[in-house]
Amino acid sequence: MINITEDNLIQKCSKGDADAFAPLMKIYRQRLFSYLFKLCGNRITAEDQFQETLIKVWRAFPKYDERNKFSSWLFSIAHNSAMDALRKKNLHEFLEYNEESEFETGTDDPHMELINSEAHKIISRAVDQLPIKQREVFLLRVNGEMTFKEIAEATKEPLNTVISHMHYSVKKLRKILRQEYAE
Amino acid sequence: MPNENRMTCEKFNRDLFLYIDTGLPVEQIEFYSEHLKYCSGCRKLLEETEELLALSSTALGEDIGDAKFEFMVSKTLAKKQPGLVKKFFLPEKNKKENSFRLGKIALSSVLVIIAVVVSLLIVKPYAVPAEITNSGMMDWNGEEFNLKISELSDELNGDEWNEEEAELLFINERINQLLK
Numbered sequence A: 001m002i003n004i005t006e007d008n009l010i011q012k013c014s015k016g017d018a019d020a021f022a023p024l025m026k027i028y029r030q031r032l033f034s035y036l037f038k039l040c041g042n043r044i045t046a047e048d049q050f051q052e053t054l055i056k057v058w059r060a061f062p063k064y065d066e067r068n069k070f071s072s073w074l075f076s077i078a079h080n081s082a083m084d085a086l087r088k089k090n091l092h093e094f095l096e097y098n099e100e101s102e103f104e105t106g107t108d109d110p111h112m113e114l115i116n117s118e119a120h121k122i123i124s125r126a127v128d129q130l131p132i133k134q135r136e137v138f139l140l141r142v143n144g145e146m147t148f149k150e151i152a153e154a155t156k157e158p159l160n161t162v163i164s165h166m167h168y169s170v171k172k173l174r175k176i177l178r179q180e181y182a183e
Numbered sequence B: 001m002p003n004e005n006r007m008t009c010e011k012f013n014r015d016l017f018l019y020i021d022t023g024l025p026v027e028q029i030e031f032y033s034e035h036l037k038y039c040s041g042c043r044k045l046l047e048e049t050e051e052l053l054a055l056s057s058t059a060l061g062e063d064i065g066d067a068k069f070e071f072m073v074s075k076t077l078a079k080k081q082p083g084l085v086k087k088f089f090l091p092e093k094n095k096k097e098n099s100f101r102l103g104k105i106a107l108s109s110v111l112v113i114i115a116v117v118v119s120l121l122i123v124k125p126y127a128v129p130a131e132i133t134n135s136g137m138m139d140w141n142g143e144e145f146n147l148k149i150s151e152l153s154d155e156l157n158g159d160e161w162n163e164e165e166a167e168l169l170f171i172n173e174r175i176n177q178l179l180k
């Protein structure tokens, strides 16, 4: 949903105008942090990766091609950064089999919006249980609002694979939701 | 046509996400849209999936907080964007990255070689800077210099040598006297 203001901010950032960076990132702040938080599995890693992403985006801005969708470019950078960090920290395996949900919706951060509704909690927990590949695709679609073609490019996976990860994720979430509401 | 219908339903199920993304050819989208008008099963699948995605995007909402966000932005902006030189070698979007970068590196190398050759041709070897020639430090010629050196060495070594020679002559004389 690029509007004129956002376009202007993007152009200014491309030209190295530091004043435009904070307002532009503010537009994506919550979506980007949510994505990193759910992908990384904990707030500390998510915050580290949020900082990393900001630095990488700012440094890469002179090379941003305006023909590409900005949000996809931003989330691709975030995705690559986070996945690299997870691989390096060898957390991949841990996340893959992390059945015990580490994610609590409560936080000390007074600015954070708490997730109150029951459905939200169920979805949030269910997403945590997805294997990393499925979670990756699901979050890029939901938080990154990327198309599956864009996700395939960002994750360097074939389009069919990406779509089957999405099918799996949605199927699992629907199943969990149905179970929860049947109880 | 129940069989044909079932096949369409299966295909729609498979193409569901591409349909949502409008990542299908126009005629395919039109075909499915037509199918959705009378197939309640596929319609339900589509609605539920879209609902789930919408719900998820709010369910997965987390925030980092104003203070941390502002701190991180200022930390980011303290780092400069890459300068012109680095920018030149950074991979460009929508281009064959490696060949493009190699091309740039090759071009730069050729330019450097040309610059070295030109500088070798233009700059005279052993040229003495003007400030030295003008200061009088170069106010001599080879002959004068050699003369000066031999004078100096004579001066330095002359006395020593003469003393030694005199001593030798003296000893020689004494030997001759004794032999007589």
Ligand SMILES: [Zn+2]
Pocket: B005, B008, B009, B010, B012, B035, B039, B040, B041, B042, B043
């Ligand atoms: Zn159908």
